[in-house]
Amino acid sequence: xxxxxxxxxxxxxxxxxxxxxxxxxxxxxxxxxxxxxxxxxxxxxxxxxxxxxxxxxxxxxxxxxxxxxxxxxxxxxxxxxxxxxxxxxxxxxxxxxxxxxxxxxxxxxxxxxxxxxxxxxxxxxxxxxxxxxxxxxxxxxxxxxxxxxxxxxxxxxxxxxxxxxxxxxxxxxxxxxxxxxxxxxxxxxxxxxxxxxxxxxxxxxxxxxxxxxxxxxxxxxxxxxxxxxxxxxxxxxxxxxxxxxxxxxxxxxxxxxxxxxxxxxxxxxxxxxxxxxxxxxxxxxxxxxxxxxxxxxxxxxxxxxxxxxxxxxxxxxxxxxxxxxxxxxxxxxxxxxxxxxxxxx
Numbered sequence: 294x295x296x297x298x299x300x301x302x303x304x305x306x307x308x309x310x311x312x313x314x315x316x317x318x319x320x321x322x323x324x325x326x327x328x329x330x331x332x333x334x335x336x337x338x339x340x341x342x343x344x345x346x347x348x349x350x351x352x353x354x355x356x357x358x359x360x361x362x363x364x365x366x367x368x369x370x371x372x373x374x375x376x377x378x379x380x381x382x383x384x385x386x387x388x389x390x391x392x393x394x395x396x397x398x399x400x401x402x403x404x405x406x407x408x409x410x411x412x413x414x415x416x417x418x419x420x421x422x423x424x425x426x427x428x429x430x431x432x433x434x435x436x437x438x439x440x441x442x443x444x445x446x447x448x449x450x451x452x453x454x455x456x457x458x459x460x461x462x463x464x465x466x467x468x469x470x471x472x473x474x475x476x477x478x479x480x481x482x483x484x485x486x487x488x489x490x491x492x493x494x495x496x497x498x499x500x501x502x503x504x505x506x507x508x509x510x511x512x513x514x515x516x517x518x519x520x521x522x523x524x525x526x527x528x529x530x531x532x533x534x535x536x537x538x539x540x541x542x543x544x545x546x547x548x549x550x551x552x553x554x555x556x557x558x559x560x561x562x563x564x565x566x567x568x569x570x571x572x573x574x575x576x577x578x579x580x581x582x583x584x585x586x587x588x589x590x591x592x593x594x595x596x597x598x599x600x601x602x603x604x605x606x607x608x609x610x611x612x613x614x615x616x617x618x619x620x621x622x623x624x625x626x627x628x629x630x631x632x633x634x635x636x637x638x
Contacts, residue, residue: 325357326630335380572630
């Protein structure tokens with residue numbers, strides 16, 4: 294009788310311990326649905342776009358994912374890496390601008406697009422407001438006039454010099470197409486190279502009171518130095534004309550045809566990875582950073598806070614300032630992971 298009672302008590306205790314272990318294990322898996330899974334990001338080489346990547350990585354780490362060293366490359370290769378599984382995701386894909394890159398990387402067969410990481414992004418051509426007002430310049434085609442083109446000629450060849458974007462960027466394709474479409478090749482020379490180095494020279498010229506002509510996108514720090522409406526103005530295009538022939542895209546901003554599709558930055562996730570990691574997909578689908586916040590962070594970089602440690606600190610500070618929102622994204626991702634686990638059992 295004694296042995297039987299003792300045995301029962303041992304078994305009861307053992308069951309209680311086992312139950313506790315199971316419960317703890319279940320709790321851990323709910324909190325960390327990515328535990329045991331490595332995730333590889335793909336980011337562009339543009340440091341000014343790393344801030345949003347660090348916010349994404351912070352959330353994925355909260356979900357238990359082990360983050361590998363990001364693959365850093367040009368945009369076309371970045372999208373290819375996600376499409377063909379060399380990387381699992383990126384938060385740097387422009388929906389419209391990078392459409393050709395997306396298609397070449399297998400499109401919907403290989404990837405999914407999620408979220409609206411950076412809404413309301415713009416691109417286009419700008420000149421300084423002083424010159425625009427003095428000579429009544431409103432359209433990029435106004436630079437076909439030799440006397441107007443000469444105002445922006447920095448090397449004496451009679452053509453207007455425009456600061457363009459890096460070779461290999463999506464904007465390069467649009468600019469090259471439009472130079473031909475609007476018959477501007479004889480009037481405009483597009484300077485290409487390291488964009489931000491070229492823009493440093495452009496800003497110096499502006500501060501010296503000289504005319505400037507450049508391509509840019511918003512958000513990023515340039516817009517905080519040369520402010521649209523106060524210092525510079527958008528040039529309009531005569532009509533929408535985009536590579537690929539889809540001219541139905543919306544290119545109108547505040548009544549002006551900027552020539553580039555109004556766009557948004559999304560997350561791209563490798564389809565095979567997405568199917569196995571619904572929690573990661575959910576987090577990336579919810580994550581969103583206001584354009585003004587990224588511009589403000591970029592301006593800090595331009596003012597000297599540009600090391601990777603600085604960028605990571607900026608991301609931590611942004612999360613702390615938006616903690617409730619960030620925690621909501623993580624909570625929803627955990628719930629999605631839990632539901633997926635229950636459904637598979």
